[in-house]
Amino acid sequence: MQEKIEFAIKFLSDWLHSTVLTGAMLAQWGCVFGAYLLTVLLWRGLERRLFAWVDDTIKNDLGRSLLRALVDVGNVALFIVLMQVCAAIFWSMDLTPRVLDAASDLAVAWIIIRFLTSMMPNHTLARGVAVIVWTVAALSIFGLLSPITGFLEGLRITVGETSFTAFGVIKGMALAALFLQAAVIVAQFATNRINAISGLSPSVQVLMTKAVKTGLYTAAILFAMSSVGIDLTSLAIFSSALGVGIGFGLKTIFSNYVAGILLLMDKSIKPGDTIEVGTVFGVVSEMHGRYASILTRDGMEYLIPNELLISGEVINWTHKDKNVRIKIPVGIAYDSDVEKALELLITACTGVKRALRNPAPASRLIGFGDNSVDLQLRIWISDAESGVANVRSEVLLNIWNLFHEHGIEFPFPQRDLFLKSGSELSVTLENNEKSK
Template sequence: MEKEILPPEVGSLIADLWAQGMRLVHMVVTPGWRQNQILIILGLMVLAWLLRLLTASWVQDWTRARDGWPKWRLRMMVQLRRRLALIYFAFGIWVVYGVMQQVTWPSRSYIIGIVATLVTAWLVIAMLSRLVQNRTLRRILTWTLWIYATLYALELVDDVERFLDTLAVQVGTLRLSVLTAVKALLLLSALLVAARLGTQATSRSLTGNDDISPSMRVLVIKAVQVLLYGLAALIGIRALGFDLSGLALLSGAIGVGIGFGLQKVVSNLVSGIIILLDRSIKPGDVISLGDTFGWIDSLGARYVSVVTRDGREYLIPNEDLITSQVVNWSHTNKFVRLDLKFGTSYGDDPHEVRKVAIEAAKNVARVLTHPTPPVCHIVGFGDSSVDYVLRFWITDPSDGLTNIRGNVFLALWDAFKANGISIPFPQREVRVLGDAPLAAAEREAV
């Protein structure tokens, strides 16, 4: 007795597909209403393509003129413009299908109805798939839904499901089939998209809430993100047929692994939670850590992003912000005092120097004149000059410290020059002693 080469389900599916293909060929070559429907569909395709050529440039110009529209709406218009031919075809074929359903027998528009359903499904899937940002995941989801919509329109879903269910792997009590894997993948993709949309909605709602501090906003957003993505992963694993109760056996091994191999990672995670809870730093704060001076751009689970004035972005581990000395220039308030040291000649009146220095600092932008105006004090008598310190306050350290210091120094230079105040520099007199008289006598003898 000869063994069958293919399982009965596979042979049945191939036979059905072959029958559908032969039926389609028969409809094309045989005159009648089936052939007429195919000709109508081809004519609508040509008409949709011509309409796209006529209106594509107008739609593009109209979209560019929408200056006040949000970005998501403009992106949607771009996607619609790329699919103008498909939209025109879908609209036209539904109109033709509706008219033919009213004026003739329903069987004479059966093929048109199938094609209309397929085109509409393809269009909806193409638009909704743009919600998935990951390109690979978007392609997998798009092709899977397109195939399912095609099989549904051709009434082949049950046959294909039976065939995919036969392609299975048995591991102990777990039976994993291709059908189960496809369903789990689709479910996981949908849950991931829903989790991302939920996280974005939470972020938008919290961003405009002034009653919540920036650090608490980040903490709530991170908590919602972990919760939603964690639920999506658990549901996806459960959809594959895995028993989640068995994961409890791995908790001890995971704990040992965390204790030895992931100390730094866990330390940074815990430090990040502490930073968010105690609100010691928050997005927008200006900090100094060692040689790094910049403002907090974002708070991550493992690191903090600090952007400096020269455009460099430093990713500082959260643990360093907990264990090291951090200067937060805007922790309780944004008032920052800066000191400038300079010296003038002993021949200049110190009272006049202080007055001129204070007035020069007041005329510089960003320097506060109220409630803490600039002050100037004598701090010592040096070898070549009288030493002063000029102290002034600003409220925008994120705009830079070096530039405001430079502007105040330039203001001092101009003010001193206008008022005849000199800035001395060290001078030295060199006298040659010892053999100098003997050398002079020898030159006179010659």
């Protein structure tokens, strides 16, 4: 290890003395830094004006995006032009402008990398990939890539019977990032295509999307592992250990994932359904592998495990038919006109927009209570996801106004006291005032 480090230090020292620490090379490095500073000064004010001109002049979205991308790399293009001018001067002096040509090549590589990474949805990862690729290109142009690669291949890490090199680890991480990002792009494209198929139900669309994503991500990881020389047959041991872990420690998590697949396949619960689970009432906004997201009218989002939706009691208000009947109990006094009250209950639904006319509202006499005649109004709505309490409140307010207008009395608790004949009722008055 010490010999390799000494060799690397000696190589870098020789490279610096032969390619950097010479008069011609220092002059070229000065041109590079001077051109860079000049580019920054010239482009700082010009870029803003060009962006404003493109936004004001170009109306076509595709053309505007293309021109904005060109303006975005305009500073690098200006730097390349300055490099070529300096290189022409050096050629006229019979000097080979190696540094200037290398700087121009790096700038061109940067433009190409910038355009390619602009298609990646993760901007942070795109910048990281651009920096890594550009660094590799720079090392290759200056002749440092092979020595550094050889040095990293000499650093070996042994884990059990498996041996890795530092270069292999770096290569594997970079390839995994690239393959995963490619999988994200392909998965997004496939998701858009699946969602565009009108003949598929939302649950089938979600199931197909998750299957595509899982397959692409798994393939990306396996390709990355295979590319660095990892024997994939060794994953059999890991799979066995994973199976044991699922059987003991990951039982609940695994059962939730299986329950999620079953829910998507049998379509009993799907995104957009209005469901009631225990005290939770809301709309299924999303379905994930482990849980379903229920958005309530209060703006709170409940994450219900899929296993609970399979094993517990779930009321799906919109499973096959979106029409839902609401029962509104109403009590009236015993001396009120019951038939008139039943007619007024139907009339109370007239101004309610959400109450359906087909099926029509219905009023019923339910029974005779201790203090009231019990009536019930039954109305139908087709948008339970918009709430139930609000439409019930609107109907009750109409009933309140109509009953008062037509003399229908609301009951209040009453108690009748009977005294048996022959019983004595004594009244005792106590005076707490002290006598003076």
